Amino acid sequence: MKLLLNSWGRYPAEPQAAHPCAWRNDLDEQWRRVTIAHGSTLPFGNGRSYGDSCLAGSDHVVHVRPLNRFIEANWQTGEVCAEAGVTLGEVLQLAVPRGWFLQVTPGTRHVTLGGAVANDVHGKNHHCRGTFAHSVLRFGLHRSEQPAMVCSPTENPQWFAATIGGLGLTGIISWVSIRLRRIQSSRIETTRVRFGRLSEFFALSAELDSLHEYSVAWIDCLATGPASGRGVITFGAHCESGPLEVPTARAMHMPVRPPVSLVNPLMVSVFNRCYWHMQPTSRKTQTIAYSPFFYPLDGIERWNRIYGRKGFQQFQCVLPQAVAEDALAELLNVIARSGMGSFLAVLKRCGDIASPGLLSFPMPGTSLALDFPQNRALSTTLLPHLDAIVHEADGRLYPAKDAHMSASFFQRAYPAWEQLEAMRDPALMSRFWRRVTQ
Numbered sequence: 006m007k008l009l010l011n012s013w014g015r016y017p018a019e020p021q022a023a024h025p026c027a028w029r030n031d032l033d034e035q036w037r038r039v040t041i042a043h044g045s046t047l048p049f050g051n052g053r054s055y056g057d058s059c060l061a062g063s064d065h066v067v068h069v070r071p072l073n074r075f076i077e078a079n080w081q082t083g084e085v086c087a088e089a090g091v092t093l094g095e096v097l098q099l100a101v102p103r104g105w106f107l108q109v110t111p112g113t114r115h116v117t118l119g120g121a122v123a124n125d126v127h128g129k130n131h132h133c134r135g136t137f138a139h140s141v142l143r144f145g146l147h148r149s150e151q152p153a154m155v156c157s158p159t160e161n162p163q164w165f166a167a168t169i170g171g172l173g174l175t176g177i178i179s180w181v182s183i184r185l186r187r188i189q190s191s192r193i194e195t196t197r198v199r200f201g202r203l204s205e206f207f208a209l210s211a212e213l214d215s216l217h218e219y220s221v222a223w224i225d226c227l228a229t230g231p232a233s234g235r236g237v238i239t240f241g242a243h244c245e246s247g248p249l250e251v252p253t254a255r256a257m258h259m260p261v262r263p264p265v266s267l268v269n270p271l272m273v274s275v276f277n278r279c280y281w282h283m284q285p286t287s288r289k290t291q292t293i294a295y296s297p298f299f300y301p302l303d304g305i306e307r308w309n310r311i312y313g314r315k316g317f318q319q320f321q322c323v324l325p326q327a328v329a330e331d332a333l334a335e336l337l338n339v340i341a342r343s344g345m346g347s348f349l350a351v352l353k354r355c356g357d358i359a360s361p362g363l364l365s366f367p368m369p370g371t372s373l374a375l376d377f378p379q380n381r382a383l384s385t386t387l388l389p390h391l392d393a394i395v396h397e398a399d400g401r402l403y404p405a406k407d408a409h410m411s412a413s414f415f416q417r418a419y420p421a422w423e424q425l426e427a428m429r430d431p432a433l434m435s436r437f438w439r440r441v442t443q
Contacts, residue, residue: 010066013309014055015316016379016408019436021049021060023068029088029179032147036067036177036432040149045434048177050117051092054124055319056408058172062434067177069119076180080105083185084142089119089178094303096183101251105185106243106295108140112351114300118181124405125170125365127355129219129241129299135358136365138169140183148176149432158361167428170362172404174429174438190247193219193298195291196240199284203234203330203337210238210354218242219298221353225277226337226375227270227346233337236352237284241298252296256303259310266313266378273346280348302349312378320388321374321403322395323355329371332398336373336391343387347375363421366403374406384409404437415441 009020024046026035039046042065049059049066059066072090079085080103085096093107094114100106111126120126122144127136143157146164156165168175196217200206206222214220217240224236302308309317324332333352340346351374355367377383388409395402401418402410416422426442 008068010049010052010068012056012059013053014318014379014408015309015312016318017057017060017436018316019057019060019064021064021066023049023066025068025071027071029072029145032067032069032072032177032179033153036147036149039065039067040432045432047433047435048089048119048123048173050090050120051115053113053116053120055406057436057440058124058404058407058438060436062436062439069177069179070117072179075099083187084182085185086180086182087118088180089117089144091118092116093118093121098251100185101188101191101295102249104188104249106188106191108184108186109134109137110299112300113303114296115303118183119173119178122169122178122181123171123173125360125362126405127367129221129353131358131367132214132220132354132356133218133358135356136360136362136367138360138362138365139358140185141169142182142184144168144181145179146176147179148430153179164428166361167363167425170360170365171425172364172435172438174425174433174435176430176433188243188249190244191249191251191295192244192247192292193241193295194244195293195298196288197237197285198288199235199237199281199286201232201235203334206234206236206238206352207330213240214354216240221351223280224337224350224352224373225281226340226350227274227277227344228281229341233341234334235281236350237281244292247292252294254296254304256306258306259308262310263313266315266317267311268317268348268376268378270344270346273348276348277346312376315379317376317378318383318388318408319374319376319406320391321372321406322391322400323366323368323372323403324370324395324398324400325368326370328398332394332400333371333373335394339390339394340375340387343382345377345383345387347377349376350374363425364404364419366401366405368401370400374403407437410441412441
């Protein structure tokens with residue numbers, strides 16, 4: 006029986022038939038067989054993309070997660086080369102005890118190296134280090150009917166730029182070489198304080214972002230009236246001394262997928278209210294392990310199951326700094342009035358370090374990310390209303406998280422899409438790309 010894979014949000018519900026590739030030498034032949042049999046395909050890593058960017062138009066994917074070997078590592082310079090199916094967490098298992106850490110990491114360590122490149126992931130330190138692309142030294146790219154090539158800023162630079170953030174459409178990445186950063190301790194010194202309105206968030210961010218490498222906020226998206234825009238902001242930095250250890254705490258496990266979502270407006274409202282009141286009213290500093298700071302949701306295996314059989318959609322936008330506060334206030338007002346709140350609501354500033362990737366998501370401004378259980382009203386009412394606000398503000402949505410963006414919105418927000426389309430391998434097609442370009 007063939008393994009079936011899904012996106013992390015499980016919406017749209019389009020299971021993918023997996024054609025695994027365990028050896029780099031077999032990649033071209035495996036890809037060729039799938040393309041001959043099904044017309045097109047797409048590389049599939051560890052399935053952490055939320056929407057349909059990881060779903061093949063043919064529903065048949067080349068599963069590259071089995072390409073999970075380290076090729077070489079230089080622990081004097083922090084250069085690591087590994088196959089594309091190696092996850093960020095597996096890199097950290099080796100690197101942290103030796104005094105190294107990822108320069109940029111997203112909110113889960115279960116992303117593969119190939120997926121981190123293809124989606125040009127970013128993290129809590131975008132304001133000072135940019136996207137994952139800035140840690141990438143080179144990678145191997147396989148294209149149909151062509152010899153494999155090495156891509157870097159100086160070797161095949163046009164393919165380097167197109168593949169970073171290229172959503173797996175320019176070819177299949179077989180290996181990636183990255184540069185890590187030195188750390189003196191695996192622990193993170195954090196400072197946390199709650200804020201009562203959006204203006205306080207922007208004031209705290211302006212004051213403290215430059216003093217801390219990491220910055221992220223949670224926001225109560227159901228609060229109304231005087232409480233609208235309240236939340237909690239956390240700053241962090243690697244401790245200058247302390248142990249170098251990988252956290253060993255076992256994750257909790259969501260054992261089953263319930264028939265309906267366990268996330269509902271009443272639960273979210275109660276959770277948000279209690280969580281905000283539990284947070285410190287003055288700045289509180291403490292040191293914690295890196296795992297709960299960077300990867301809080303990884304503490305619950307298969308947490309996406311809480312949204313039930315219909316799955317969920319994530320809405321993640323970035324808004325230009327000049328209009329961010331007003332546009333965010335409007336977004337929060339619409340969400341609160343809809344009653345379809347999210348307790349996973351992340352707010353963070355994006356800096357002005359440009360990515361070399363053609364379709365990289367971040368731009369100077371503020372990013373908001375929220376998860377919503379899938380239902381009819383979400384697709385027909387709330388998301389179109391939110392999209393209109395972001396469009397009016399000249400913002401953009403994150404393709405790696407998207408399952409609904411219109412073609413016109415995508416093409417306006419990412420004008421380089423035509424350049425990527427010209428470089429897309431004809432044997433590769435995703436449901437996302439077909440939806441927003443064809």
